[in-house]
Structures are given as C-alpha cells and as structure tokens.
Amino acid sequence: MSTSRERVLARVRAALTDVPADEPVVRPVERPYADSHGMGAALEVLEDRLRDYKALVRRVPADRLAEEVAAALERRGASTVAVPEGVDADWFARTGAERRPDSRERPLELRELDGVDGVVTACAVAIAETGTIVLDGGADQGRRAITLVPDYHLCVVRADQVVDGVPQAVRRLDPARPLTWISGPSATSDIELNRVEGVHGPRTLEVLLVE
Amino acid sequence: MSATFLGIPPFPEAARAAVDDSRLRHNLRKATHTIRDKRGAVVTELEEDWERLRSEGAAIKSHTLRHLDHYLEQLESSVERAGGHVHWAADAAEANAIVTRLVQATGETDVVKVKSMATQEIELNNALAEAGITAYETDLAELIVQLGDDLPSHILVPAIHLGRSQIREIFLDQMAEWGVAAPEGLTDDPRALAEAARVHLRERFLRTRTAISGANFAVADSGTLVVLESEGNGRMCLTLPETLISVVGIEKIVPTWADLEVFMQTLPRSSTGERMNPYTSTWTGVTPGDGPQEFHLVLLDNGRTDVLADTVGRQALRCIRCSACLNTCPVYERTGGHAYGSVYPGPIGAILTPQLRGMSSEVDEALPYASSLCGACYEVCPVAIDIPEVLVHLREEVAAGPGHLGEKAMMKGAEAVLGSSHALNAAQHAAGAARNLVPRHLPGMAGAWTDTRDLPDVPAESFRQWWNKHEKGQS
Numbered sequence: 151m152s153t154s155r156e157r158v159l160a161r162v163r164a165a166l167t168d169v170p171a172d173e174p175v176v177r178p179v180e181r182p183y184a185d186s187h188g189m190g191a192a193l194e195v196l197e198d199r200l201r202d203y204k205a206l207v208r209r210v211p212a213d214r215l216a217e218e219v220a221a222a223l224e225r226r227g228a229s230t231v232a233v234p235e236g237v238d239a240d241w242f243a244r245t246g247a248e249r250r251p252d253s254r255e256r257p258l259e260l261r262e263l264d265g266v267d268g269v270v271t272a273c274a275v276a277i278a279e280t281g282t283i284v285l286d287g288g289a290d291q292g293r294r295a296i297t298l299v300p301d302y303h304l305c306v307v308r309a310d311q312v313v314d315g316v317p318q319a320v321r322r323l324d325p326a327r328p329l330t331w332i333s334g335p336s337a338t339s340d341i342e343l344n345r346v347e348g349v350h351g352p353r354t355l356e357v358l359l360v361e
Numbered sequence: 362m363s364a365t366f367l368g369i370p371p372f373p374e375a376a377r378a379a380v381d382d383s384r385l386r387h388n389l390r391k392a393t394h395t396i397r398d399k400r401g402a403v404v405t406e407l408e409e410d411w412e413r414l415r416s417e418g419a420a421i422k423s424h425t426l427r428h429l430d431h432y433l434e435q436l437e438s439s440v441e442r443a444g445g446h447v448h449w450a451a452d453a454a455e456a457n458a459i460v461t462r463l464v465q466a467t468g469e470t471d472v473v474k475v476k477s478m479a480t481q482e483i484e485l486n487n488a489l490a491e492a493g494i495t496a497y498e499t500d501l502a503e504l505i506v507q508l509g510d511d512l513p514s515h516i517l518v519p520a521i522h523l524g525r526s527q528i529r530e531i532f533l534d535q536m537a538e539w540g541v542a543a544p545e546g547l548t549d550d551p552r553a554l555a556e557a558a559r560v561h562l563r564e565r566f567l568r569t570r571t572a573i574s575g576a577n578f579a580v581a582d583s584g585t586l587v588v589l590e591s592e593g594n595g596r597m598c599l600t601l602p603e604t605l606i607s608v609v610g611i612e613k614i615v616p617t618w619a620d621l622e623v624f625m626q627t628l629p630r631s632s633t634g635e636r637m638n639p640y641t642s643t644w645t646g647v648t649p650g651d652g653p654q655e656f657h658l659v660l661l662d663n664g665r666t667d668v669l670a671d672t673v674g675r676q677a678l679r680c681i682r683c684s685a686c687l688n689t690c691p692v693y694e695r696t697g698g699h700a701y702g703s704v705y706p707g708p709i710g711a712i713l714t715p716q717l718r719g720m721s722s723e724v725d726e727a728l729p730y731a732s733s734l735c736g737a738c739y740e741v742c743p744v745a746i747d748i749p750e751v752l753v754h755l756r757e758e759v760a761a762g763p764g765h766l767g768e769k770a771m772m773k774g775a776e777a778v779l780g781s782s783h784a785l786n787a788a789q790h791a792a793g794a795a796r797n798l799v800p801r802h803l804p805g806m807a808g809a810w811t812d813t814r815d816l817p818d819v820p821a822e823s824f825r826q827w828w829n830k831h832e833k834g835q836s
Contacts, residue, residue, distance in 0.1 A: 155449040158611065158662045162430045165670035169427045177424050177616070183413040183623070187406070199636065254650025260567050260601065280629075280637035293651040294600040294642070298593060317622040325583035325618045326443070328600075328648050331625075331641035336593040339633070340502035340518055341525055341551040343392050349501055349555050350562065351593025351640060 186315030192278040193359060196312055199281025203334020204347055206356040215306070218358055219270065220245035222304055226354070228267035231304075232258060232296045236289025237272060241306065252296050253289075263295060268302030269352075274329075276312045277319045281334065283307060283357065284319060286327040294330055303352040305332075308360045364512045365484060366702050371727040375700035376692075385522055385697050392521045393688040399634025400685060400741070406636075407626070418623050419745040422679035425581075425614050426669060432581040432614045433660065439584025443646020445656040450608075452663050457488035459659050460573065460606055464494050467604050469571045475588060475598045476500035477575030478516065478682055479608045479661055481704040482717075485573070496573065497539070497565055499594035501558050508535040514698030514706065516684040517632050522697055525549040536561055562594065572598035572653070576609045577628065577681065579658070583618045585645045586658070589628060589638045599642050605653035610661050612669075612678040624681060627743035631683035664717035673754040677713045679744040684709075686738035686748060692731055701728065708738035712751040720758065729755035789823035796821060 189195050193209070200207045210218040219241045223231065228247055235253040242249060250266055252258045258266075272290035273283045283305055285291040297303050313319050323329060336351030347353055369375055379385060404411050425432055437447045448463075450456035464472055472489070474480065474496050486496045486507075498507040502520035506513050509531040513519030520528070529549040536543040541561045547553060574595070578587040586607055588595050599605060615621065629638045647656050669675055687693045687707030698706030702724045703714040711732055715725040729752050738748040778784045796819040822830075 154451050154455060157451050158449050158660070158666065159430050159433065161451075161662065161666035162433065162611070162669065165666050166427060166429070168672050173427065175428045175431050177421070179619070181417075183417055183626075184410045187408070187410060189406075203639070254648075257650065264563075264567060277637075280626075282637045287648065287651055294596065295652075298596045298600065316626050317619075320619060320622040320625070325580065325585045325643065326645050328645070328652055329641075329643040330596065331637070331643075333635070333637040333639050335639065336591070337639050338501045338555055338592045340500075340505070340520055341528055341554055342388070343395055343518070343521075344551040346552050346555040349559055349592035349594065350499075350566070350597050 181317070183317075184315070185317045186279060186313075189279055189314075192312045192314050193309060193361070195278040195314070196276055196281060196307075197359065199278065200334065200355075200357055203281055203337075203355075205281075205334050206354065207359060208357070209359045209361060212360050215358065215360055216241055216243040216245075219304070219306075222356055222358065223247045223268070223270075226268060226302055226304075226356070228302060230266045232263060232266045232269040232292075232300060234271055234290055234292030234296065236292075237270065238290070241270070252292055254293060257293060258296070260295070260299065263299040266300050268304060269296050269300045270304045270306070271297055272306050272308075273311060275319045275322050276307045277316055278312055278314050280316060282319070283332045284323060285330045285332065286323060287329075288327075294328055297330065297332075298351055301348070301352055302354045302356070303332075304356045304358070306358045306360060364506075364510050365487070366512060366704065369699065369702035369724065371723045372696075372700055372702070372731040373727060375702065376696040376731070379696045379700045384524065386695060388522060388524060389694055389697050392515075392518060393694050396517075396634050397688045400631060400688070401634075403630045403634055403636055407630075414623055414627050415743055415745055418627050418681075418743055419679060421615060421620050421623060422681075422744050423676070425616055426612065426675060426678055429611065429614070429669065432616055433611060435581040436579055436584060436614055437660075439581065440646060440656075440658050443584045445584070445646040445658055448657060448659045450659055450661050450663070453483035456483050456608060456659055456661050456663065457485055460485060460608065461489060461492045461494065463604070463606050463657050464489065464571055465492065467571045469494075469569075471495050471497065471565075471569050472571045472573050473497050473499050473565060473569045473598050473602065474503075474572070475574040475590070475595045476503045476519070477573070477608060478704055479575045479610050480573060481513065483608070483661070483663060485608065497569070499562055499566070499598060500590075501555065501592060501594070504558060504562070505531060508532065508539060512699060513704065515687060516682055516706070522699070525551060525554065528554055532557055540565055562597075566594075566597040566601055570602050571604045571606070572602040574598055574605065574607045576607050576613055578615050578621060578624060579609050579613050580618050580621065581614050581616050583645055585618065585643050587621065587641065587643045589641045591633070591639045593640055596640055596642055599644065600652045602653055604655040604657075606657045606659065608659045608661055610663075611665050612680075628681055628683055631685040631741070631743040664719065667719060668713070668716040671716065674712065674716050674751050676746050677709070677716060677751060679746055680709050680713065681744060683743055685741040685743065689737045689741045690732075691735060691737070692733060696731075701731065703728075708732060708748045709746070712748055712755060715755055720755070720762075726759050726762070729759060786823075786825065789826070792819050793822050793826070795819075
C-alpha cells in the first residue's frame with residue numbers, strides 16, 4: 151500500500167484521540183424522520199410536481215398505452231427514437247416512428263444517438279413528493295447515455311412504481327446499479343437566476359402515467 | 362485559466378471594494394433573497410420533519426467523522442470490489458500529481474470537468490495546464506468564469522457576480538478561442554446564452570474521452586459515488602467518457618446507502634430551494650457496457666485532518682456545500698464571494714478556509730472576523746453546524762497569537778481605566794470636552810477597528826454627569 155494512504159490514515163487516527171476506543175462504529179438504525187409527508191394521493195402529487203418542473207404529463211389507462219405513445223411521438227414530430235432493447239414491443243404497436251434499439255451489448259454510436267429525435271424508456275421508481283423519476287439501467291431503461299443525449303425523453307411510469315417519499319424510493323433501489331434521478335427537464339439558473347430549460351440534457355421530458 | 366485566489370487582500374480591504382460596487386450588491390441581493398425565499402417555502406413544506414432530518418443529518422456526519430478511519434477503509438474496499446481504483450492524496454500537490462499521471466496514462470490532452478469544489482481548492486486546472494493538459498469546465502457558470510479568466514464567487518451559482526450583458530461579452534470574446542464560437546448576433550437573453558453554451562459544449566462532450574469530477578457523497582458500505590446537478594453537464598461527464606477520475610474530500614463519506622435518504626431531502630431544499638435538483642447520478646465502480654469503463658477515486662486530505670483534530674472546529678467537516686449559509690448571511694450579501702479570498706466563501710468559508718489553510722496569513726486571520734455573529738447561518742444549516750461557535754473559537758486562536766499586541770495593550774489600558782471610578786470619571790470628562798475633535802477614524806493601531814466600523818459619537822456628558830445634574834437629590 152502506498153505511503154500516502156498510511157499517512158492520511160495515521161493523521162485521521164491522530165486527530166481522533168478524543169474518541170473512546172470502545173465507542174461503537176455502527177449506528178443503530180432509528181430513522182426518526184417520516185417516510186413521507188402526507189401531501190396527497192401519490193399520482194396526483196407526482197403529476198403536480200412534474201408540471202411544476204414544466205415536464206409534460208398525461209395520465210393514461212393501461213389498455214391505451216400504445217395509442218398514447220403514438221400520439222406523443224406524433225405531437226413531438228419524432229420520427230426516429232432510441233429504445234432500450236428490453237422495452238415491451240407492444241408500446242410501439244400504433245406508431246410509425248422508427249425504433250433504434252440500444253443495449254449494453256449493442257450500443258448505438260454517440261453520433262447516432264445525437265441524431266435521433268427522442269428516446270422512450272420505462273423507469274424503476276418514481277417519487278411523488280419530489281417529482282422524481284429514477285432510472286436504474288434495467289433492460290427497459292437502458293444505458294445512461296440514451297436518456298441524456300437526445301433532446302426529448304418520453305418516460306412511461308406505472309402506478310405501482312410510484313412511492314410517496316424519498317426514503318421509500320431509496321429502499322427500493324439497488325446501489326450496485328448506476329442510477330439517474332430525473333426531476334424535470336435539464337435546467338440552469340446560472341444567468342441572473344433566470345431558469346432556462348435544457349442546457350445539456352433533454353429539453354423536453356414527457357411522462358405517461360399508466361394507471 | 363490563471364485566475365487564482367492568491368493575492369486577494371484580507372477580508373476588510375477586499376470587502377470595502379466590493380461594498381462600493383453597486384451592481385455587485387444589486388446582483389447579490391436579488392440572488393440571495395430569491396434563493397432564500399424559495400428555500401424557506403420548501404423547508405416549511407416538510408413541517409416538523411425538517412428538524413428531525415436536520416439533526417439526523419448532523420448525527421450521521423458527526424458519527425462518520427468520529428470513525429473516519431474505519432469508513433475510509435470500508436469505502437476503499439467497496440469501490441475496489443466494484444471495479445474502481447482508489448488513490449490517496451495527503452495534500453494538493455499530491456492530488457494534482459495523481460490526477461495528472463492518470464490523465465497522461467489515457468494519452469489524452471483534453472479533459473472535461475464537472476463543477477467541483479475540491480478540484481478548485483487544489484487548483485487542479487493550473488496543475489494540468491502545466492503538464493500540457495487542458496481542463497474544460499462544463500457547468501454553465503463555471504464555463505463563464507473560466508472563459509472570463511475570473512474566479513467563482515458563490516458555491517452554487519459561481520457567476521452570480523456577473524450580469525447577462527457581461528456574460529454575452531465573455532462568450533463573444535472568448536468562445537472561439539476555446540472551441541465552437543458564439544453565434545453571430547448573440548443577444549443577452551439567458552435562453553440565447555444557454556443555447557450558445559449548449560452548442561459550444563456538446564461537440565466537446567461527444568469527443569472527450571476523459572472526465573474529472575468531484576462528488577457530493579461517497580457511500581462507504583456500497584462504494585457508491587453521488588453527484589447532484591441541474592444542467593446535465595454532470596451526466597455528460599460522468600457517463601460519456603471512457604475514463605472518470607473523481608477527486609473527493611475525505612469528509613464526503615456517509616456510512617450507508619440508506620443515509621442518502623436524509624441528504625437527498627435536505628441538500629436540494631437547502632441549496633437551490635427545490636424539492637429535488639433536476640439530475641442526480643450515482644455510480645458504483647464500473648458497469649460493463651454502461652458509462653466509463655475505468656474509474657479512479659482520489660481521496661483528498663489537504664488539511665482536513667487538521668480540522669478533524671480540533672474538537673470544536675471539526676463540525677465544519679459536516680458541511681454538504683449547500684450554500685444556504687451564504688444566502689442568508691448579511692455580510693456575504695454585501696461583500697460577495699471574492700472578498701473571502703478562497704473557493705469557500707460566506708460563513709462556511711470563514712470557518713473552513715482558515716482551518717484548512719492553518720491561519721498562517723493575514724487573509725486567514727481576518728476570516729473569523731468576517732461575521733456579525735448574528736447566527737442566521739446556523740439556523741439554516743441542514744447539518745446544524747454551529748458556525749458562530751466555531752468563529753468565536755477561531756477568534757480566540759487569532760487573539761492568542763502574536764498578531765494582536767496592539768489590541769492587548771489597549772485592553773490593558775481599558776482595564777486600568779474601567780477598574781477605577783476616579784480614572785473613569787476623568788476620562789469621561791476629557792472625552793466629553795474633546796468630543797468635537799474626535800476624528801471619524803482613529804489613528805495608529807486603533808485605526809484597524811474604525812476601518813471597518815463607524816466610530817460612535819461621543820456624548821457631551823457621561824451618564825454620571827447627567828445624573829448628578831438632573832436627578833440627584835430629587836427623590
């Protein structure tokens with residue numbers, strides 16, 4: 151092991167002479183805070199928060215998902231979309247948009263990804279109180295790059311994936327997977343604190359909430 | 362590229378210039394009040410749970426610091442188990458050398474950077490430039506600061522001291538030298554400026570193969586690194602390149618994955634006043650086929666263990682860099698960030714910087730005094746750092762040092778006068794008689810006091826004199 155490692159650790163130990171040797175290293179899990187804050191029915195709260203971020207939201211019945219995907223892509227004028235290989239093919243039964251499948255084994259080139267009109271994915275978890283959608287790289291969500299480079303992200307969120315608060319989401323997620331938490335479209339406030347949507351990530355986030 | 366905080370005068374001098382800049386004061390006032398109001402609204406929304414989250418956040422960080430050696434070793438093994446490489450850096454020079462060597466090993470001469478306080482602290486960009494490597498900042502505000510050869514002035518919105526027309530000028534003058542030029546006819550509309558940055562940076566994101574980041578949190582039990590951001594430049598840097606190098610202060614550790622549920626609620630609400638920031642990325646080592654296939658974590662000490670050794674000052678290491686203390690501070694609001702002469706401005710900078718650097722210079726000795734001790738910073742801190750307590754503690758250290766002999770001599774004299782009623786009477790008579798001769802600024806050593814304060818008017822007579830004339834014998 152390097153000498154820097156030993157040096158830093160020795161300094162840390164020397165700095166902590168006030169800590170009793172028998173003080174337990176592990177903290178008891180108490181969670182004195184709430185799992186959520188009773189702000190209303192999860193789907194309503196999620197929809198409200200997403201709209202607050204200027205995301206587009208639509209509540210759709212499960213049996214109309216294919217029509218809604220087709221309608222959303224048509225409204226957007228998206229004729230080519232990147233799609234993770236694990237997405238249910240039925241979602242695209244009604245659209246004429248050309249699908250470009252992507253996976254870890256067969257990834258799209260970056261330049262190709264930069265050229266598509268949008269990307270369609272599922273999600274792992276959604277948090278109502280904060281209006282957050284979490285992607286975990288699962289087969290129907292794909293590599294992190296595909297939801298980043300195109301300018302339009304259409305995300306399908308199932309009702310059973312929605313939780314009220316952040317602690318519930320953290321418990322459902324696996325830290326070993328690469329996670330992307332998305333709360334509205336890309337935004338900056340760096341110029342005189344004016345909010346501008348879309349700097350580098352997708353400028354438009356559209357969410358289909360499937361009930 | 363060459364901009365550095367070295368050479369900025371001590372706080373009272375730097376603050377005087379800043380206070381005279383009316384545009385700066387206008388920008389700062391608008392920014393701090395806007396963010397402060399938004400923060401208040403989203404914190405109130407969580408009702409009494411906010412205080413529970415706040416004290417739990419403080420407890421998690423305090424516990425981690427008390428067992429930092431254990432958690433550092435745990436983090437190291439978790440990251441390596443997940444396919445990452447861990448390096449240790451005792452100081453800035455060592456960290457810079459490690460990063461330079463890692464970049465050179467990739468064969469690249471260009472790197473993209475996510476905004477990172479730690480790499481600003483060690484002045485990594487300058488070190489890389491000396492080795493012929495160009496580091497491109499990709500956060501919009503950091504890009505503005507870099508193109509303008511300027512310095513960041515706020516932890517969260519580093520270009521807050523600049524107005525839109527200044528930013529437009531910087532883009533028109535400098536973008537072409539760094540890559541894709543600003544479009545002709547660029548206006549100062551924030552949307553147009555953000556679009557120019559998008560076009561300028563996209564080309565770079567798509568071709569740069571090495572990235573450097575910091576991290577908001579490093580989770581010991583899972584080996585997960587966490588970055589919160591808004592623009593997506595972070596995601597670009599963290600996922601598109603082949604090699605990722607993260608420079609992380611040793612105090613950024615949290616013990617368990619579950620601990621994040623506290624900070625993912627308190628950090629966004631405290632910093633931007635949002636329920637959640639637009640993007641958070643987490644990664645654990647490398648994931649085959651997704652994101653960088655080589656990951657290096659550089660653990661940085663650079664004075665942090667000195668802070669750790671001070672049982673009062675240690676709490677400064679709980680800081681999660683939310684900047685709520687800046688936005689609420691009446692001193693910061695009037696002086697801006699540059700006056701603090703450090704990458705860490707505002708109340709947290711006033712306690713963190715002198716501890717990290719060791720109070721060996723006039724700049725660092727002045728910082729514990731850059732406060733009115735009003736306590737607002739403590740009230741808003743999401744990890745309950747008692748900043749006023751640490752300020753007073755550091756002032757004691759400065760006062761005990763050799764630099765304040767004049768103050769000590771004055772106190773000795775004051776003790777003699779205040780200790781004797783005859784001496785006090787005589788002094789008050791003399792002061793009353795000479796009141797019109799008192800200058801606005803005191804000469805000599807005492808001048809340091811009146812440089813930063815208005816000297817109060819001396820009353821015509823003392824209270825005792827007044828009492829003797831008006832009230833004595835009436836009862």
